[in-house]
Amino acid sequence: MSNISLTVGDKEYFKGVPQIPFEGKDSDNPLAYKYYDEDRVIAGKTMKEHLRFAVSYWHSFCGTGGDPFGLPTKAFPWLANADADQQARDKMDAAFEFITKLGLQFYCFHDFDLVNEGPTLTESTRRLEKITDYASEKQKASGVQLLWGTASLFTNPRYMNGAMTNPDFEVLAYAGAQIKNAIDATIKLGGQNYVFWGGREGYMSLLNTNMKKELDHTARFLHMAKDYARSQGFTGRFFIEPKPMEPSKHQYDFDAATVIGFLRQYDLLGDFELNLEVNHATLAQHTFSHELQVAADAGVLGSIDANRGDYQNGWDTDQFPNNLLELVESILVIIEAGGITKGGINFDAKTRRNSTDLEDLFYAHVGGIDTFSRALLIAHDIMDNSKYRQMRSDRYASYDTKDGQAFEKGKLNLSQLAEISHAIGEPKQTSGQQELYENLINQYIK
Numbered sequence: 001m002s003n004i005s006l007t008v009g010d011k012e013y014f015k016g017v018p019q020i021p022f023e024g025k026d027s028d029n030p031l032a033y034k035y036y037d038e039d040r041v042i043a044g045k046t047m048k049e050h051l052r053f054a055v056s057y058w059h060s061f062c063g064t065g066g067d068p069f070g071l072p073t074k075a076f077p078w079l080a081n082a083d084a085d086q087q088a089r090d091k092m093d094a095a096f097e098f099i100t101k102l103g104l105q106f107y108c109f110h111d112f113d114l115v116n117e118g119p120t121l122t123e124s125t126r127r128l129e130k131i132t133d134y135a136s137e138k139q140k141a142s143g144v145q146l147l148w149g150t151a152s153l154f155t156n157p158r159y160m161n162g163a164m165t166n167p168d169f170e171v172l173a174y175a176g177a178q179i180k181n182a183i184d185a186t187i188k189l190g191g192q193n194y195v196f197w198g199g200r201e202g203y204m205s206l207l208n209t210n211m212k213k214e215l216d217h218t219a220r221f222l223h224m225a226k227d228y229a230r231s232q233g234f235t236g237r238f239f240i241e242p243k244p245m246e247p248s249k250h251q252y253d254f255d256a257a258t259v260i261g262f263l264r265q266y267d268l269l270g271d272f273e274l275n276l277e278v279n280h281a282t283l284a285q286h287t288f289s290h291e292l293q294v295a296a297d298a299g300v301l302g303s304i305d306a307n308r309g310d311y312q313n314g315w316d317t318d319q320f321p322n323n324l325l326e327l328v329e330s331i332l333v334i335i336e337a338g339g340i341t342k343g344g345i346n347f348d349a350k351t352r353r354n355s356t357d358l359e360d361l362f363y364a365h366v367g368g369i370d371t372f373s374r375a376l377l378i379a380h381d382i383m384d385n386s387k388y389r390q391m392r393s394d395r396y397a398s399y400d401t402k403d404g405q406a407f408e409k410g411k412l413n414l415s416q417l418a419e420i421s422h423a424i425g426e427p428k429q430t431s432g433q434q435e436l437y438e439n440l441i442n443q444y445i446k
């Protein structure tokens with residue numbers, strides 16, 4: 001049974017939508033889960049524990065459909081009140097009604113998703129303190145928890161030249177004040193993790209950019225943020241979210257491999273892991289499973305921002321995940337890495353600009369949750385019942401014994417390697433059998 005209690009404020013925003021039940025794959029009810037059976041146990045853990053789904057505050061409750069060519073299309077009723085504090089409370093009522101109707105355990109926010117940024121830092125701080133008091137009550141009443149908090153250091157014009165990387169110290173200091181508030185809010189709400197996405201941390205032109213200085217400043221800033229959070233008792237993980245471009249031409253957190261190199265160079269490994277986003281992987285011309293594998297192999301696979309891109313264009317379209325094959329391949333990597341344990345799966349995805357019914361938010365999440373759930377079931381079936389694991393390890397079997405093993409253990413030098421090859425002669429040809437692997441995966445998609 002769900003440990004999440006339905007929590008509706010003074011006004012019910014999603015009238016006519018009940019708590020979403022699990023009805024199984026033969027159901028044709030669009031407001032029911034077909035695969036996400038939260039208490040079903042797979043490989044010793046419930047689906048809820050494997051998947052740790054989170055709703056993102058920004059797309060779901062603040063994203064009103066504006067784009068560079070057109071005005072907002074979505075008149076969310078929780079944004080109607082002009083009073084800043086009341087609007088923030090209404091939005092939070094809507095958010096908790098939505099999350100608890102989905103029966104999900106987590107949510108994620110930026111500081112200025114919770115409240116509109118005030119005219120001064122002092123006023124923004126006051127608004128945040130007030131809404132986080134309310135959020136504490138809401139979390140308590142519902143059982144919903146904070147997966148991660150973050151600060152928006154990319155929306156306000158002051159950050160047009162970057163936040164942590166800004167050439168002007170005064171802007172960097174403002175970012176420091178904002179991050180301090182966001183860390184305080186995260187700690188106050190028992191947040192399990194804290195995220196950094198560097199939307200403006202990069203450059204539009206190298207001509208006016210001192211890259212070394214900007215990266216040094218970023219590292220210094222991250223050390224300060226980590227030291228502050230630890231001094232306040234925060235024991236969670238810090239996640240960096242790689243993205244190669246958009247809004248900047250080039251962003252320093254380009255992809256998983258780049259971020260890992262940065263963390264290693266500046267001695268940040270250990271506290272920092274990665275929050276990987278599907279659409280960011282495709283923008284970096286990688287598959288999502290590639291990014292997961294790179295992070296897993298470095299021991300920094302932290303959390304996921306779930307969405308999908310559009311394969312015909314190069315934007316961060318943040319569509320809801322519905323590509324089963326992409327997710328099966330990704331979850332195979334996650335299973336081998338030991339699962340997502342501290343982070344979760346956050347729907348950093350938005351309904352399309354012309355999806356204007358409030359129910360569309362539910363269809364989108366139900367579909368994304370079910371696609372991930374189905375992929376989890378399929379991937380475990382592949383791991384447990386197919387030859388997939390065996391085929392992969394057989395491919396490397398020549399390193400398990402004799403000279404291959406000696407090589408892996410560092411017991412051969414280059415001259416010995418050459419001698420061995422002279423004795424063997426031309427190696428036999430061995431097929432990579434890619435098509436066989438692909439067929440195997442497809443056979444289990446049922």
Ligand code: XLS
Pocket residue numbers: 110150195196197241243277305316348
């Ligand atoms: C934007 C990012 C952003 C982060 C949080 O592309 O995905 O939404 O997840 O700042």
Ligand code: NI
Pocket residue numbers: 197241277305348
């Ligand atoms: Ni994201």
Ligand code: NI
Pocket residue numbers: 277279280316318348
């Ligand atoms: Ni994104």
